[in-house]
Amino acid sequence: MSAPPVLEVADLRVHFPVRRGLVFERIAGTVRAVDGVSFAINRGETLGLVGESGCGKTTVGRAIVGLTPPTSGEIRINGVAGGSRGRSVQFVFQDPYASLNPRMTIAQTIAEPVRLHGLRDSRSAVADRVHELLELVGLRRAHAERYPHELSGGQRQRVGIARALACEPELIVCDEPVSALDVSIQAQVINLLQDLQERLGLTYLFIAHGLGVIRQISTRVAVMYLGRIVEMADKADLYDAPRHPYTRALLSASPVPDPVVERRRKRIILRGDVPSAMSPPPGCHFHTRCPVAMPECAVGDATLLPAGAAGQVSACRRAFELDRILDGGTYATHRG
Amino acid sequence: MTALLEVEDLRVHFGSGDAIVRAVDGVSLRIEAGETLGIVGESGSGKSVTALSLLRLVPTPPGRIAGGRIAFAGTDLLSLPIERMRAIRGREIAMIFQDPMTSLNPVLTVGRQISEVLELHLGLDSAAARRRTIELFEMVGIPAAATRVGDYPHHFSGGMRQRVMIAMAIACRPKLLVADEPTTALDVTIQAQILDLIRSLQHELGMALIVITHDLGVVAGMADRVAVMYAGRVVEEGPSDRIFGAPRMPYTIGLLQSVPRADARGQRRLTPIAGAPPEPYGETRSCRFAPRCTHAEAACRGTVPVLREVAAGHRAACLRDIEAPWVRPS
Numbered sequence: 236m237s238a239p240p241v242l243e244v245a246d247l248r249v250h251f252p253v254r255r256g257l258v259f260e261r262i263a264g265t266v267r268a269v270d271g272v273s274f275a276i277n278r279g280e281t282l283g284l285v286g287e288s289g290c291g292k293t294t295v296g297r298a299i300v301g302l303t304p305p306t307s308g309e310i311r312i313n314g315v316a317g318g319s320r321g322r323s324v325q326f327v328f329q330d331p332y333a334s335l336n337p338r339m340t341i342a343q344t345i346a347e348p349v350r351l352h353g354l355r356d357s358r359s360a361v362a363d364r365v366h367e368l369l370e371l372v373g374l375r376r377a378h379a380e381r382y383p384h385e386l387s388g389g390q391r392q393r394v395g396i397a398r399a400l401a402c403e404p405e406l407i408v409c410d411e412p413v414s415a416l417d418v419s420i421q422a423q424v425i426n427l428l429q430d431l432q433e434r435l436g437l438t439y440l441f442i443a444h445g446l447g448v449i450r451q452i453s454t455r456v457a458v459m460y461l462g463r464i465v466e467m468a469d470k471a472d473l474y475d476a477p478r479h480p481y482t483r484a485l486l487s488a489s490p491v492p493d494p495v496v497e498r499r500r501k502r503i504i505l506r507g508d509v510p511s512a513m514s515p516p517p518g519c520h521f522h523t524r525c526p527v528a529m530p531e532c533a534v535g536d537a538t539l540l541p542a543g544a545a546g547q548v549s550a551c552r553r554a555f556e557l558d559r560i561l562d563g564g565t566y567a568t569h570r571g
Numbered sequence: 572m573t574a575l576l577e578v579e580d581l582r583v584h585f586g587s588g589d590a591i592v593r594a595v596d597g598v599s600l601r602i603e604a605g606e607t608l609g610i611v612g613e614s615g616s617g618k619s620v621t622a623l624s625l626l627r628l629v630p631t632p633p634g635r636i637a638g639g640r641i642a643f644a645g646t647d648l649l650s651l652p653i654e655r656m657r658a659i660r661g662r663e664i665a666m667i668f669q670d671p672m673t674s675l676n677p678v679l680t681v682g683r684q685i686s687e688v689l690e691l692h693l694g695l696d697s698a699a700a701r702r703r704t705i706e707l708f709e710m711v712g713i714p715a716a717a718t719r720v721g722d723y724p725h726h727f728s729g730g731m732r733q734r735v736m737i738a739m740a741i742a743c744r745p746k747l748l749v750a751d752e753p754t755t756a757l758d759v760t761i762q763a764q765i766l767d768l769i770r771s772l773q774h775e776l777g778m779a780l781i782v783i784t785h786d787l788g789v790v791a792g793m794a795d796r797v798a799v800m801y802a803g804r805v806v807e808e809g810p811s812d813r814i815f816g817a818p819r820m821p822y823t824i825g826l827l828q829s830v831p832r833a834d835a836r837g838q839r840r841l842t843p844i845a846g847a848p849p850e851p852y853g854e855t856r857s858c859r860f861a862p863r864c865t866h867a868e869a870a871c872r873g874t875v876p877v878l879r880e881v882a883a884g885h886r887a888a889c890l891r892d893i894e895a896p897w898v899r900p901s
Contacts, residue, residue: 287759287760288758417785418787418829418830419613419825419844419847419848420843422828422829422831422841422842426840426841446759446833447788447831447835449833450832471836474833474834475836488759488760488762489833490787490791491791491792492791492815492832493832493834494792494794494812495816496834502767504763508728508731508761509758
């Protein structure tokens with residue numbers, strides 16, 4: 236019998252009440268930050284969760300770690316639902332500076348979870364573990380006694396990763412872990428995450444807005460728009476044969492550092508802004524900006540259905556027509 | 572023929588005494604009328620300070636332009652009296668910034684802020700200025716222009732605010748538009764809209780454009796020529812196709828190998844640049860990239876390499892003859 240996935244998320248909803256009024260506070264509406272999201276991640280896999288600001292990707296991550304209580308739905312770790320996640324799910328934040336205690340040395344920061352969860356007994360065993368973790372993330376022993384402000388952005392993110400690893404977690408949720416870093420440093424941290432995954436068999440949920448970073452690190456990719464997953468597939472299928480117009484628009488809008496590709500490719504320029512998550516459009520949430528929407532897209536549910544490759548699902552009714560009706564949004568035509 | 576803008580050996584220093592930070596340390600640039608120049612670099616490379624210097628907007632103190640020459644259409648900007656400089660800002664050279672919210676006045680309607688520019692620079696009366704403002708809003712694609720001119724900045728989304736800034740920038744039909752990280756705060760689909768708008772306005776108005784960004788993809792899609800900055804200097808400069816297709820400075824090569832590409836097939840491991848950029852601090856007698864460079868030799872640590880021609884119109888500040896380890900797929 237095969238093991239259950241490390242993480243299963245079933246029909247997750249996270250709604251936030253919007254309060255108005257100072258004295259007579261009342262609930263004026265609901266932000267449906269996450270509105271029915273389901274997916275699973277197998278051991279050793281990286282699921283990339285990509286979307287624009289406000290799509291709900293960070294809230295999904297926070298709900299899985301237990302930082303934000305879900306409104307409804309189920310989150311199972313190794314097949315077990317409910318209860319405290321404890322150390323089994325860890326979070327790596329975008330801004331390591333804000334997530335590290337400025338008054339604790341790096342060694343203290345990393346030792347804390349080791350001690351707290353009773354993962355090592357003696358004082359010397361804890362110290363050995365700290366040094367082992369520092370080495371794993373490419374920091375020197377000399378860094379152990381420093382404070383966060385004495386480190387560079389890239390080094391601080393390594394500390395954030397070491398602290399997550401200290402808990403020996405089942406799953407690491409990385410929320411935009413490289414977005415605040417310069418390009419040359421970004422690549423160092425991405426390589427580190429990939430090396431650690433290979434050596435330790437880690438499982439990641441990797442949340443980001445950059446399609447390049449997501450392609451580099453993911454095994455599978457889920458695209459979110461206004462609180463819902465609109466497409467999910469193995470990386471190669473999603474990037475080379477996307478089956479949702481929003482995925483295609485994102486890909487066509489994402490700049491590639493190559494003037495030849497930039498000149499040749501067709502862009503799908505979406506009209507307008509993303510609607511408010513307080514009053515998302517009925518039917519398919521994307522229909523108000525969709526270049527190929529039909530009248531019926533404004534009614535009924537946009538359900539994720541199989542779309543082409545094995546494991547590929549799309550919420551678009553016209554998934555199989557896109558190659559014919561929507562010009563642009565794939566790279567397949569101009570790179571061999 | 573004189574260029575529209577010529578920057579020669581520009582130096583901008585912050586602080587004083589032993590703690591002088593050479594934010595811009597001898598930058599030379601040239602841009603022809605109608606052309607697009609991309610300036611790329613990581614944080615602290617001096618790209619934004621270079622841009623501010625063009626309009627003499629470097630905050631003084633702590634900063635000051637310590638040397639060099641900036642000639643705009645033959646006029647030396649650095650020796651111009653401040654009133655004449657004010658007449659050039661906005662009218663001849665306009666600028667848009669990363670965060671439009673901080674560059675718009677929150678207590679004035681956006682229409683008022685643009686009309687002011689038109690009255691000040693072009694001497695329009697208030698009725699004409701209002702009409703022109705509505706036209707400008709239409710040009711930059713703001714729906715319901717006639718009513719939106721009466722709104723305040725916080726009524727607009729991030730993308731719409733950047734459109735307002737662009738309307739203000741093109742109000743006087745400048746000859747040069749300087750865009751400093753114009754889309755960095757925006758989502759990727761909104762970024763595409765704004766870049767598309769800038770491209771079409773540039774074409775329509777025949778402006779020259781300087782795009783300053785850390786995003787190599789944005790530059791690849793916008794620029795005719797590219798200048799790569801590192802630690803206060805231009806380390807490589809040339810036609811866009813050369814910089815991305817046949818870079819000759821190890822830093823540029825390293826940057827391109829560090830970027831994960833959304834169009835990359837298969838599993839390619841990134842090749843990061845080791846270490847971190849230096850603090851631009853004090854004087855140096857070596858190549859500033861040498862400590863991170865895998866090709867550095869003894870000579871690189873004893874000389875500051877100057878830009879030298881490596882191909883027609885393509886210059887690199889490297890003593891060695893390093894070529895990129897890839898061949899462009901055609």
